[in-house]
Amino acid sequence: MKMQFRKIANADEPLLIQDSLDVSEVVKGRKDILAVAPLSVDLKALPAGTDCVQVVGKLSGDVDMMCSRCLTEVKRYMNIPFAETFKWLKQPVLPEDEDGELIYIKDESVDLIPYVEENFVLHLPDSVLCKADCLGLCQKCGQNLNEGTCSCDNTVIDPRLAGLKNFFK
Numbered sequence: 001m002k003m004q005f006r007k008i009a010n011a012d013e014p015l016l017i018q019d020s021l022d023v024s025e026v027v028k029g030r031k032d033i034l035a036v037a038p039l040s041v042d043l044k045a046l047p048a049g050t051d052c053v054q055v056v057g058k059l060s061g062d063v064d065m066m067c068s069r070c071l072t073e074v075k076r077y078m079n080i081p082f083a084e085t086f087k088w089l090k091q092p093v094l095p096e097d098e099d100g101e102l103i104y105i106k107d108e109s110v111d112l113i114p115y116v117e118e119n120f121v122l123h124l125p126d127s128v129l130c131k132a133d134c135l136g137l138c139q140k141c142g143q144n145l146n147e148g149t150c151s152c153d154n155t156v157i158d159p160r161l162a163g164l165k166n167f168f169k
Contacts (some may be wrong), residue, residue, distance in 0.1 A: 002113045003045055005088060005105060008053045014046035017057070017112070027119045027124070034073060037062040041116055043082060051088035052102075055112065058082060059120060068127035069136035070144050080123045085116050 001019050008015050020038045045091045059080040067074050089104040103115070108120035135145035143150035157165060 001041065003053070003055070003110045003112055005053060005086065005108055005110050008045045009047050009051060009088070011047060014044045017041065017045060017055075018042040021113065021116055023061075023117055023120050026121055030124075032066050032128070033063060034066060036066040039116070039120060043112070048085055052085060054085045054150075055115075056081070056083045059116060063124070064125070065125075065128045066133060067130040069134045070130060070146055071137065072130050072144070072146075074107075074128050074130050076125075076128065078120075078123065080119055082116070082119050086110055112116070 001016065001021070003015070003017070019041045021041055023039050024036050027036055039059050039061040041059055043055050045053055045055045048054035059078070059082055061078055061079055065074050065076060065078050066072070085102050086105050087102045089106050108138070130146075137144055138150045138152055138154070140152040140154070141150050143152075
């Protein structure tokens with residue numbers, strides 16, 4: 001998914017970039033992600049001033065994750081906005097001259113895959129719930145409390161007062 005920087009910077013019309021990208025390697029180490037479908041990339045590259053190109057659009061795809069409370073499978077459709085601005089680097093940039101909004105490039109051709117993968121990873125949720133009122137699992141027997149109750153004694157005793165528990169017996 002390469003973009004020819006000079007060609008777009010001097011063009012009158014935007015360049016449409018539509019592709020499908022396999023991002024399964026990016027989330028390979030995450031235990032909470034069960035499967036990830038190829039990401040649909042729909043971008044538009046357009047000139048944005050002198051020696052600048054702005055790439056905007058959206059990334060979309062399905063991700064199968066585990067509920068962080070009950071460990072059931074949750075299928076999520078991700079619709080991620082994408083906006084990056086690239087600037088041609090004529091000379092080395094001093095640290096005080098850097099703009100956090102711009103990505104400085106030196107080569108004629110820019111590979112967009114690392115930027116797409118980065119946006120995808122940054123928009124992944126930290127934790128997913130199958131439903132807002134998910135009860136989770138029993139800490140003692142592992143029963144899914146959304147499916148039914150268990151017979152475990154789940155009374156919580158303050159450890160500071162645990163010595164008094166048998167006082168009145």
